[in-house]
Amino acid sequence: MKISIDRETLLKPLQLVSGVVERRQSIPVLANALLKSDKKSFTLTGTDLEIELQGRIALEKISEAGEITVPARKLIDICKTLPEKAQIDLNFDGQKVIVRSGKSRFSLATLPADEFPKTEEFSATLEFKIPATDLRSVIEKTSFAMAQQDVRYYLNGLLFEVSDNQLVAVATDGHRMGYSSIEAKAPGMAQVIVPRKAVLELSRLLADTAGEVDVLFGSNQLQVKTDHYVFTTKLIEGRFPDYSKVIPTGGDKVLIVDRDILKQALNRVAVLANEKHRGVLFELQAGTLRITANNTEQEEAEEELNVNYHGGEMNISFNVTYLFDVINALNAGNMQFTFTNSDSSIRVEQEKSAENNNADVYVIMPMQL
Amino acid sequence: MFNPTPHQPAIYWPRAVILVDMNAFFAAIEQRDRPEWRGQPVAITNGEQGTCIITCSYEARAYGIKTGMRLKEAKERCPYLIQVPAHPHKYAKASTAIMEALATLTPTIEIFSVDECFLDVTACQSLWGTPEKIGQLARQKVLAASGLLCSIGVSGDKTTAKFAAKLQKPNGFTIIPPWETKERLCHVPVTELCGIAKGIGNFLAGYGVYNCGDMERLPISILAQRFGNLGRRIWYMCQGADPDPVHTNISAPKSMGHGKVLPPNTRNKNTLFVYLLHMCEKLAARLRRHEMHAQTFFVGCRQQWGDWLGKKCKLARPTHDGKIIYQLGQRILHEAWQGQPVCQIQVTALDPQSDQMQYDFFERPDPKRELLNQIIDDINARYGEFAIAPAPLLTRSEMPNVISPAWKPHGHRQTI
Numbered sequence: 001m002k003i004s005i006d007r008e009t010l011l012k013p014l015q016l017v018s019g020v021v022e023r024r025q026s027i028p029v030l031a032n033a034l035l036k037s038d039k040k041s042f043t044l045t046g047t048d049l050e051i052e053l054q055g056r057i058a059l060e061k062i063s064e065a066g067e068i069t070v071p072a073r074k075l076i077d078i079c080k081t082l083p084e085k086a087q088i089d090l091n092f093d094g095q096k097v098i099v100r101s102g103k104s105r106f107s108l109a110t111l112p113a114d115e116f117p118k119t120e121e122f123s124a125t126l127e128f129k130i131p132a133t134d135l136r137s138v139i140e141k142t143s144f145a146m147a148q149q150d151v152r153y154y155l156n157g158l159l160f161e162v163s164d165n166q167l168v169a170v171a172t173d174g175h176r177m178g179y180s181s182i183e184a185k186a187p188g189m190a191q192v193i194v195p196r197k198a199v200l201e202l203s204r205l206l207a208d209t210a211g212e213v214d215v216l217f218g219s220n221q222l223q224v225k226t227d228h229y230v231f232t233t234k235l236i237e238g239r240f241p242d243y244s245k246v247i248p249t250g251g252d253k254v255l256i257v258d259r260d261i262l263k264q265a266l267n268r269v270a271v272l273a274n275e276k277h278r279g280v281l282f283e284l285q286a287g288t289l290r291i292t293a294n295n296t297e298q299e300e301a302e303e304e305l306n307v308n309y310h311g312g313e314m315n316i317s318f319n320v321t322y323l324f325d326v327i328n329a330l331n332a333g334n335m336q337f338t339f340t341n342s343d344s345s346i347r348v349e350q351e352k353s354a355e356n357n358n359a360d361v362y363v364i365m366p367m368q369l
Numbered sequence: 370m371f372n373p374t375p376h377q378p379a380i381y382w383p384r385a386v387i388l389v390d391m392n393a394f395f396a397a398i399e400q401r402d403r404p405e406w407r408g409q410p411v412a413i414t415n416g417e418q419g420t421c422i423i424t425c426s427y428e429a430r431a432y433g434i435k436t437g438m439r440l441k442e443a444k445e446r447c448p449y450l451i452q453v454p455a456h457p458h459k460y461a462k463a464s465t466a467i468m469e470a471l472a473t474l475t476p477t478i479e480i481f482s483v484d485e486c487f488l489d490v491t492a493c494q495s496l497w498g499t500p501e502k503i504g505q506l507a508r509q510k511v512l513a514a515s516g517l518l519c520s521i522g523v524s525g526d527k528t529t530a531k532f533a534a535k536l537q538k539p540n541g542f543t544i545i546p547p548w549e550t551k552e553r554l555c556h557v558p559v560t561e562l563c564g565i566a567k568g569i570g571n572f573l574a575g576y577g578v579y580n581c582g583d584m585e586r587l588p589i590s591i592l593a594q595r596f597g598n599l600g601r602r603i604w605y606m607c608q609g610a611d612p613d614p615v616h617t618n619i620s621a622p623k624s625m626g627h628g629k630v631l632p633p634n635t636r637n638k639n640t641l642f643v644y645l646l647h648m649c650e651k652l653a654a655r656l657r658r659h660e661m662h663a664q665t666f667f668v669g670c671r672q673q674w675g676d677w678l679g680k681k682c683k684l685a686r687p688t689h690d691g692k693i694i695y696q697l698g699q700r701i702l703h704e705a706w707q708g709q710p711v712c713q714i715q716v717t718a719l720d721p722q723s724d725q726m727q728y729d730f731f732e733r734p735d736p737k738r739e740l741l742n743q744i745i746d747d748i749n750a751r752y753g754e755f756a757i758a759p760a761p762l763l764t765r766s767e768m769p770n771v772i773s774p775a776w777k778p779h780g781h782r783q784t785i
Contacts (some may be wrong), residue, residue: 036550150687152731157604174729246730254494296621319727330637 001066001092005059007101010080010088013055014072016229017046020053021072032069034116035090035097038064038282046072047117051198053205054230067113068092075099078106095115105326122223122232124216126162128186132213134151135224136206138169141360142178143199144325145171154238158199163189170243173352176322177246177363190217193240197328198222198233207283246363248347251338253311255284259335263327265303269293270320272301279367280320284339287315293320316342326362342369382547385500386615387488388473388522388530389507392539394484395460396426397517399453410434411451412443413769423771424456427539447551457772463515464776470514479615481668483733483776489529489615496599502546508542521634526611531563550609555582562606569596581607582784583726595624601784619777625663626717629766634673644697645767646691648716650758655693656718657746662726663718668698670706673715681719688731690742691759 017033025031025048034045037059038230082101089100096107123124139158147155151174161168167184170177194202202224206213216223224231260321266280273280273293283290289307294300315341325334326348334351348362391397395413400406410429412422420440432447433596444450464483472478474497477489490503497503509518521535525547532554533543545553554562559581560570573579576587583605592600605612616640627648635641645668656663664687669679679701688694698716726734748757754770755762 149683172730174731175727177730210505221409241731277727345728363730365730367728368726 001035001068001090002040002064003059003290004061004089005084005145007041007056007060007079007084007086007088008181010179013044013057013229014076014079015045016055016205017044017053017206017209018072018076020046020048020051023073028353029069029072029111030046030115031073032111032116033072033075034067034069034113037065038069045116045333046315048197050195050234051201052119052230053201053233054232054249056230057278059325067244068112069113069116069338070097070108071088074108079284083334090116102199117156117223119232121209121222122216122218122221124188124218124223126186126188126217127128128162128167128238129212129305130167130182130184130186130215132206132209132211132226134182134184135213135215136168136203136209138167138180138182139199139203139206139338141180141329142169143170143203144329145173145176145362148174148195148196154193154240155238157195157236159191159193159218159240159243161189161191162186162224170240172241172243173244174364175319175326175365177243178326179362180359181242181246191240192222192235193236193238195236200209200227201234202231205229246345247287247361248338248340248345248363251340251344251347253284253339254309254316255289255311255337255339256308256334257289257337259327259330261305263324263334265291266320269303270324272299273320277367278319278321279317281315281369283313283315284309284328286310298327311339314339314342317369318347318364319367322364326364328361329362342366373377375688379721380499380523380546381494381669382491382500382656384525384547385490385494385503386524386527386530387490387504387507388486388527388534389467389486389511389529390520390534390538390673391467391484391511392518393424393426394463394517394522395424395455396453397427398460398463398515399456401516402459406451406453408492408697409451410447410449410473412440413455415441415454416454417452419454434739447553457770457773460772461776466514467517469512470510470601472604474503474507477615477617477767483772487530488614504544524609526606527605527608527613527615528562528564528611529554529609532561534565545609547609551657552768555580555609556610559580559584559607564599564606565603578607579611582623584608621723622661622721624717624719625652625655625661625721626667627655628713628717629712630713631670631766633712635712636708636710638708641706641714642699642712643761643765645702645716646695646759646761648658648697648714650691650700650762652716652718653689653694653742654746654749654754657720657742659721661718661721661723663690664688665719666694666697667715667717667719668701669715670702670711671715673710673712677715678702678709678711679715680705685731687722687726688722688736692738 022030030048036043042057042059043054043055086101091098097110099106143158146158150156157172159170165185166181168181170179210330214225220235222233222235269280269291272295274295280291280293289305291303330350336351338350343366345363345365350358383487389646396411399411399705408428410426410432412429414422422436422438422440422443424436425434429450434443434446468480468486471486471488475488475490475493479487481487490500493503497506500523503523508521509546518540518693520534520538520541522530522543524530524533524545533545536543557580559565559573578584578587584604589601589604594606602613629644629648631644664683665683669677671677682697682701745757
């Protein structure tokens, strides 16, 4: 294999791939990136056996086809520290990969390409195109609610559901849930659960992606493709709980409050919330919301807000972290809370108005009073 | 009776701390109750079958018998040794009576262990008199409450008070006024102080610090870098200025667990699982008694003189139900134990937390189980531990409960 390439062209896909490569792994080849070239293109691949990311570069100057793996981290660090616009030559001499640029020369240890884990055969059961910003938006608005190392393994990921020309993303750790949906020209119906790490990696990837991406659902894999990369992840097998049963519908006590005012009050009260369970108490009365918190040192914080509330008097307690997560996922303006009673879940969303028909819904489970 | 001497006018101490340390506590209680044992070598073991000495009387100590020694070895040293099975409830009662009597002197009392406590009497000097006088009062209170003798150390900080109490035993009384502490500690090896063991001792020796007096030359930052706040405290301790206050509230537990020694070389699954159930139920009842839950548990059994077989596991939601902990324990042991001979079992809640619970969408507490546990707890509170219990526990071990040195009359440590 022998190619010549400029630094910037190589660095971008290389950095994408590096996110997938684990820093510490048990199989040495997983620290490596697979470099592969043929007459038309050059690809770089990284994998952790769950997620695989392949970066593609179209090049004319390939003089020799071939494939080999090299330590990903070291190749990135070399490329990063070379001067801008530098021309880089990669040459595999049968033993080492020689990197040359100007008067710099590096020789990298290699492992044969056939030791690199093979990509599983991917057969799509459903396929659609969606703007990268749309896909990223539903992830950003829900992924914070994913569980982390929960014994209910199917919660340690994000549910994507396609139906009725809609893409729905749902995440929950049992204490709170995020639901976001967006229009997508997708045929058929399907559900997949994407593992936590893949969701975070995909979100990072989409942040730099313009235009549309191809999304492919497989029976045990999900693929997201552009001209520049192919992102593939295994899925979590298992059944995601029926989210529609979690979203409460019968609540009759409605609170409307400005997002930023509430956030500022919570920021102050949270200073004195219990360090472990982070509980804050909402005391609701017609027109006012009193928020209080106290900690094990018997210190207390209290805030009173004038709000739009006409339900009956009610006290309810929350983990303040869950409230912050939802507040940060919503846009500025009024937010709407719908309560049923002190130990039932509450529904939080953007206030409905003519210019806002955002369908995202958040559900938070309270704490015992 | 204890007027200050005419030559020495009473001086108000800027800080006054008293350490009360019971002498050979468990053995002294047995000797108190059996006059014929007074003046005799007495050793306490865990039940009749216990082979390890928990503590012994001063008469036994004269033969070189120590806590932790095997009974067989002790009998070789002293054939007339009187073996007494431990009575944990009696010791707990005596300890409670003593601590309550001492609490009438000052509310600032830290119960350091079952037979030791610190009193901060700084603010009581105008009420009770000099720290020396309060120390004598403490000794009288202990004697009146329990009929037992104690050693007392009076000084300006906790570490020096503890050091002072150790100087004269049994029935000792040592005063080191705060203005003398630095001088008195100067030639004392640092490892004599409570809290400085071999590890820290070796570290200090590396810097040429052997005696407390050497500490002054060492910059405090060296200790702070290596041991953090504890290091800073050690630096002050050695100079007779331990800043640690007398802690009155019992800090929240970091973990809570129960373990038991199994019959030697246990291979029988039923035996092992009855012990497991026993420990799970005991732990669950204790969590409930202190209005706590836990979500992460360690369950394991120890191979004969060897490693632990087991691991820690997290549940979907916190619990204080023995049945759920037992199910988890069964799962762990099924995985980790393949019939090897084992000698010990342990069940520990690693993240005990107060009952203020976060509700979950999918896992709701079972109201029937909650009610059942509440009724069981009420019955057992009235008729004794395990008066009502899951049926397999009918065949549980008869080995008596052991009192922990960390036992306290209040809070989560009040378990035998």
